[in-house]
Amino acid sequence: MxxxxxxxxxxxxxxxxxxxxxxxxxxxxxxxxxxxxxxxxxxxxxxxxxxxxxxxxxxxxxxxxxxxxxxxLGAAPSSFFSRADHFTALKEYLQALQVPGALLWSCAAGTGEEAYSMAMTAHDALGGNVRSIKILATDIDFSALAIAEDGVYTADRLRHLPQRYKEKYLVRLACHEEAYQVVPEIRRMVSFLPCNLAAREWVLKGKYEVIFCREVCDHFDAQTQQELVGRMAGMLKPGGLLFMGEAEAALDGDQRFERRGDKAYTLKLRF
Structure with a gap:
């Protein structure tokens, strides 16, 4: 180096x-x-x-x-089921929903591991009844999104993937290198599209049940981080979940959120 x-x-x-x-x-x-x-x-x-x-x-x-x-210079390389406690909280939240359907957002999707982890968790939590579950996965890196859409990963990228999920949601490809592809049912749950979080306007609309914003805010200064959290708070449904990364500042002093776990927050019903 x-x-x-x-x-x-x-x-x-x-x-x-x-x-x-x-x-x-x-x-x-x-x-x-x-x-x-x-x-x-x-x-x-x-x-x-x-x-x-x-x-x-x-x-x-x-x-x-x-x-x-x-x-x-983009976000750190993603991995499947990074921070297993976040996906446990996601599973519990989806199982507790009173109405069918949920819109979820992975805002720094990279090569897709986080978004597919969300999709697998939702599929498992709801017993496969995921017709009304939609996951939007965005990133600024077009090349990473192209990899994500293919959903093909070498064995070394799957080390954090639970074995039962690997057996259920991936298929081994017939090629010289040990590689696996996410099954079509899970890939159909996720839509990948480019989005620059620094832009004045985002391509995403609607209200979200869950937002994963992990290992991305450390690219911005403190003021911009606060602005991003504010914009995301406006896009969450009351009671919705916001997951942050290790590098992001804690939101314990933010009156809009209640702590749900380590770097996991619930948008208050009233604030």
Missing amino acids: TAQTNYTSNDFHRIRHMYRSSTGVTLGHHTRDLVYNRISQRIDATSAQSFSQYLDRLMTGGKSEWGAFTSA
Whole structure:
């Protein structure tokens, strides 16, 4: 990995400017170390000699590398059933619904593991009666969404997937590499579409029972994080669930929410 002594303030500010110009997302000053770790990997992969050389090459060409650049600075790679307690809470919530149907949102879906974990949980919780369950999964990374729509994962990506879910909801593909695909019934529950959380307008409409917003807010400054939580509170149904990631600030002081668990919150009926 490129030595951190070769990573200057100018490099960091260039990266922030280039990423914002490309995606509309402003990386906070607190992301300096995150940016170093992520872009160092791209420097090594492209055999660039320094941050400045890598960025110069990116500006003068390298269209294919732009995708890798923006992907590297996106949310952390997702995994199936990360934070099992969140999915336990989701299952209990869906089982307790008094009316059929629910709209759920995975707002930083990445390559789809979180959204499919939500779909599997819903299918299991409701005994397969999921016609009226809809999961919207969004991300800023088009290449990640393409992977998510295919729903194909190598065995190493399934290490956190419960064995009974693996047997029920995935099929082994006949190929040289051990790979599995999410079954059509689960894939049909999820709609993947691009969405930039930093945009003034979001493509999503309606009221949601559940929102997963995990490991994404750390890309924004504190004020923007508060604005995002406020927008999501406006999109949740009263009593709905909001799940946050380890990096996000706790909402214990937010009068709109009650704590449901570790980084899990219920929107109050009145606030």
